[in-house]
Amino acid sequence: MTDIDxxxxxxxxxxxxxxLLTMTESGAIPGGAVAVxxxxxxxxxxxxxxxxxxxxxPDIIDAENQLVMPGFVDCHTHLVFAGERSGEMEMRLKxxxxxxxxxSGGGIHSTVRATRDxxxxxxxxxxxxxxxRMARNGTTTVEIKSGYGLDxxxxxxxxKVARKLSAEHPLDVIVxxxxxxxxPTETDRKEYVRWLxxxxxxxxxxxxxxxxxxxxEGAFSLEETxxxxxxxxxxxxxxKVHAGQFxxxxxxxxxxxxxxxxxxxxxxxxxDDLDLMAEAGTVAVLLPGVPFFLQSPDYxxxxxxxxxxxxxALATDFNPGSCxxxxxxxxxxxxxxxxxxxxxxxxxxxxxxxxxxxxxEDQTGSLEPGKKADIIILDVKSAGELPYYFGTNLVTKTIKxxxxx
Amino acid sequence: MTDIDxxxxxxxxxxxxxxLLTMTESGAIPGGAVAVxxxxxxxxxxxxxxxxxxxxxPDIIDAENQLVMPGFVDCHTHLVFAGERSGEMEMRLKxxxxxxxxxSGGGIHSTVRATRDxxxxxxxxxxxxxxxRMARNGTTTVEIKSGYGLDxxxxxxxxKVARKLSAEHPLDVIVxxxxxxxxPTETDRKEYVRWLxxxxxxxxxxxxxxxxxxxxEGAFSLEETxxxxxxxxxxxxxxKVHAGQFxxxxxxxxxxxxxxxxxxxxxxxxxDDLDLMAEAGTVAVLLPGVPFFLQSPDYxxxxxxxxxxxxxALATDFNPGSCxxxxxxxxxxxxxxxxxxxxxxxxxxxxxxxxxxxxxEDQTGSLEPGKKADIIILDVKSAGELPYYFGTNLVTKTIKxxxxx
Numbered sequence: 001m002t003d004i005d006x007x008x009x010x011x012x013x014x015x016x017x018x019x020l021l022t023m024t025e026s027g028a029i030p031g032g033a034v035a036v037x038x039x040x041x042x043x044x045x046x047x048x049x050x051x052x053x054x055x056x057x058p059d060i061i062d063a064e065n066q067l068v069m070p071g072f073v074d075c076h077t078h079l080v081f082a083g084e085r086s087g088e089m090e091m092r093l094k095x096x097x098x099x100x101x102x103x104s105g106g107g108i109h110s111t112v113r114a115t116r117d118x119x120x121x122x123x124x125x126x127x128x129x130x131x132x133r134m135a136r137n138g139t140t141t142v143e144i145k146s147g148y149g150l151d152x153x154x155x156x157x158x159x160k161v162a163r164k165l166s167a168e169h170p171l172d173v174i175v176x177x178x179x180x181x182x183x184p185t186e187t188d189r190k191e192y193v194r195w196l197x198x199x200x201x202x203x204x205x206x207x208x209x210x211x212x213x214x215x216x217e218g219a220f221s222l223e224e225t226x227x228x229x230x231x232x233x234x235x236x237x238x239x240k241v242h243a244g245q246f247x248x249x250x251x252x253x254x255x256x257x258x259x260x261x262x263x264x265x266x267x268x269x270x271x272d273d274l275d276l277m278a279e280a281g282t283v284a285v286l287l288p289g290v291p292f293f294l295q296s297p298d299y300x301x302x303x304x305x306x307x308x309x310x311x312x313a314l315a316t317d318f319n320p321g322s323c324x325x326x327x328x329x330x331x332x333x334x335x336x337x338x339x340x341x342x343x344x345x346x347x348x349x350x351x352x353x354x355x356x357x358x359x360x361e362d363q364t365g366s367l368e369p370g371k372k373a374d375i376i377i378l379d380v381k382s383a384g385e386l387p388y389y390f391g392t393n394l395v396t397k398t399i400k401x402x403x404x405x
Numbered sequence: 406m407t408d409i410d411x412x413x414x415x416x417x418x419x420x421x422x423x424x425l426l427t428m429t430e431s432g433a434i435p436g437g438a439v440a441v442x443x444x445x446x447x448x449x450x451x452x453x454x455x456x457x458x459x460x461x462x463p464d465i466i467d468a469e470n471q472l473v474m475p476g477f478v479d480c481h482t483h484l485v486f487a488g489e490r491s492g493e494m495e496m497r498l499k500x501x502x503x504x505x506x507x508x509s510g511g512g513i514h515s516t517v518r519a520t521r522d523x524x525x526x527x528x529x530x531x532x533x534x535x536x537x538r539m540a541r542n543g544t545t546t547v548e549i550k551s552g553y554g555l556d557x558x559x560x561x562x563x564x565k566v567a568r569k570l571s572a573e574h575p576l577d578v579i580v581x582x583x584x585x586x587x588x589p590t591e592t593d594r595k596e597y598v599r600w601l602x603x604x605x606x607x608x609x610x611x612x613x614x615x616x617x618x619x620x621x622e623g624a625f626s627l628e629e630t631x632x633x634x635x636x637x638x639x640x641x642x643x644x645k646v647h648a649g650q651f652x653x654x655x656x657x658x659x660x661x662x663x664x665x666x667x668x669x670x671x672x673x674x675x676x677d678d679l680d681l682m683a684e685a686g687t688v689a690v691l692l693p694g695v696p697f698f699l700q701s702p703d704y705x706x707x708x709x710x711x712x713x714x715x716x717x718a719l720a721t722d723f724n725p726g727s728c729x730x731x732x733x734x735x736x737x738x739x740x741x742x743x744x745x746x747x748x749x750x751x752x753x754x755x756x757x758x759x760x761x762x763x764x765x766e767d768q769t770g771s772l773e774p775g776k777k778a779d780i781i782i783l784d785v786k787s788a789g790e791l792p793y794y795f796g797t798n799l800v801t802k803t804i805k806x807x808x809x810x
Contacts (some may be wrong), residue, residue, distance in 0.1 A: 046766070061453055086789040086790055086793045087789075088785070089789070089792075089793060090747070090748075092744075093741065093745075093747075133784075133797070137797055289796070292742070292744065292795075293795070295742055295743065297702065307425060324793050324794055324795075325794060325795050325796045325797065326794065326796075326797050327796040327797045328794025329796070330795065330797070331796075333796075336498065337498075337697070337698065337700055338700065340498075342495070342498075343495075379538075382491070384491040384492075384495070385491055385493070387494075388491045388729050389730060389731065390697075390698070390729075390730050390735065390796075391694070391730045391731075391732040391734070391735025391738075391795075391796055392538070392542055392730065392732045392735070392797075392798055393733050393797055393798045
């Protein structure tokens with residue numbers, strides 16, 4: 001700590017953790033503490049050291065021997081939508097597959113109808129409820145995709161709602177345009193791709209930072225995905241790709257060679273595409289809540305990515321059809337039990353690597369000087385206990401930009 | 406409601422539910438309410454009716470359009486123990502099986518060592534923490550087994566701790582003696598069975614209502630289980646059996662023909678034993694958190710039981726080695742996704758049928774006049790949404806004997 005130029009005062013210090021998981025080279029600090037000023041981490045260290053350095057700090061938050069770590073970054077969600085699809089869950093449980101439901105006009109299409117019919121205010125209120133639930137479960141940054149509009153008016157409505165959530169909710173919201181979620185039932189496929197790749201991109205680029213494509217049978221082919229990514233890159237978007245969820249169409253390799261920041265899902269991916277991702281530094285975003293909810297045994301194998309040095313992130317994929325869970329803690333449990341991650345790797349996947357997947361690793365995902373004070377306190381002693389006590393909400397405090405929410 | 410002799414006054418009314426799930430013939434009452442006096446349900450009905458009948462009720466609890474239902478009955482747990490086994494989780498994830506860990510002196514044996522070393526006070530404090538967590542997740546009645554002592558002193562210590570928890574915690578605690586959990590490493594098998602079936606039973610019967618046996622390879626054979634059950638029945642115990650968890654030794658049929666109130670686990674069970682259970686009215690207690698945590702694809706198939714009219718219950722099996730989850734909500738999700746239960750069946754399995762498995766269906770598990778006012782309020786609209794939003798704690802209020810805890 002000798003090389004830090006300590007400020008005279010800090011706003012608050014969180015003390016007496018069981019461990020402070022910094023997600024930096026400092027690793028886990030037993031009994032660690034973190035000092036915060038103006039919503040930013042000033043320094044981390046042992047509790048006794050920080051209390052000595054800042055004896056007059058007005059706000060000492062006692063972690064009561066609980067785990068303190070960076071807030072979760074949920075880097076892949078479809079949080080803005082209207083419409084109820086728990087009935088579809090029952091259809092699936094009686095034997096219909098996800099792709100069958102999609103082809104019969106259900107799935108995404110039923111959410112598209114409901115989202116088109118909903119007012120921006122309704123969508124905003126639903127979105128606020130959902131973000132609040134995520135915050136209670138420890139998420140401090142959330143990416144939100146459009147993609148239930150599939151026409152200019154509704155996609156814009158969704159993006160504006162996501163921006164309004166960003167402005168009005170304490171959580172950071174990162175906005176992704178996903179007009180390329182599927183082809184709307186009323187439109188010719190070629191015409192829709194023409195519209196997606198045309199001048200509409202400029203309009204959407206004012207509201208969204210990332211452009212995403214669902215490359216899958218029943219959605220967009222590899223060829224179409226390439227056209228879409230090229231056009232979006234030309235319009236100034238950063239790229240993301242839904243790749244290999246049900247079938248390996250080669251989308252992960254295309255994502256890598258197109259300079260996408262992440263390829264997401266990745267249950268089905270060949271070794272060549274893994275090598276391309278490693279070479280390009282593409283983040284692998286795994287969404288294990290989806291196979292869990294769809295009763296599929298095909299979880300993504302995290303070890304194949306980690307062996308090649310590919311950063312692995314976890315996210316909920318929160319959406320009404322294939323994963324309606326708000327909980328990054330549940331994704332950590334699934335990542336450890338079913339994707340081959342260690343508990344430490346799963347925690348990194350839910351924080352720092354997830355921040356990388358949305359280009360925010362300079363701002364959040366670890367506790368280090370200058371980053372946002374996005375901090376959660378959990379009623380466990382170590383990272384290993386996080387998956388162990390699965391299925392509950394272990395978060396007792398969520399702190400965003402230094403403020404308890 | 407005309408046939409009810411209304412009292413003049415009630416202590417409180419919970420009003421404005423999205424639905425009130427009574428778990429009786431009244432079914433789900435949209436916008437339903439429940440009136441409570443002296444910790445007991447007085448009557449259920451529509452919100453406007455109950456407010457009209459009891460206009461001067463001093464305590465109106467607004468459920469704010471959330472789901473209101475009976476508290477969960479967790480009818481199979483090993484909640485009293487000391488010792489940390491998250492390291493064993495990592496062993497398993499590297500390939501060791503549960504039975505291999507058991508044979509190498511880990512598993513139950515490591516918890517036995519720690520529990521023998523712990524004081525009654527330590528065990529009590531750990532138990533209180535755990536019951537509090539369960540209560541926050543909606544459990545209002547919990548069964549607790551001994552079985553980490555495997556000697557007279559420690560089994561008694563565990564049973565006394567369970568009884569003390571029952572006396573000092575608002576939740577109802579049902580106590581089961583499980584000396585027949587496994588054979589302690591230091592004792593000869595025959596000698597241990599002799600001790601279990603001998604005069605010690607009389608001592609233990611003063612502290613526990615139920616007697617349970619783990620009938621499994623590495624624990625007790627079918628023959629030994631029969632000896633144990635007969636001796637326990639003679640000593641006045643009601644019976645329970647851990648049956649068919651890893652191997653089908655025929656224990657479920659033995660449980661049925663021995664008059665056991667429940668057979669638990671049941672991943673591996675033949676049709677003949679199912680028929681015996683149906684005939685005897687034995688409750689099937691399914692514990693889907695165990696295969697989930699142990700990464701086993703072998704979930705129990707609830708439909709085989711339901712087709713034969715066998716009541717199906719769900720429980721957590723809370724224990725440090727094979728299911729450290731506090732959450733009955735998680736068990737409902739696993740029951741629906743992986744055991745073939747509908748959402749309505751899973752909710753009945755977690756309440757009324759679970760009460761049957763511990764002989765408390767006259768007291769709890771449904772909302773009807775004369776039963777305990779064990780009530781939970783959840784931030785969902787219907788039973789179907791309970792598994793849908795899996796992995797989080799949806800309970801916003803837990804009410805035990807009419808009192809908010």
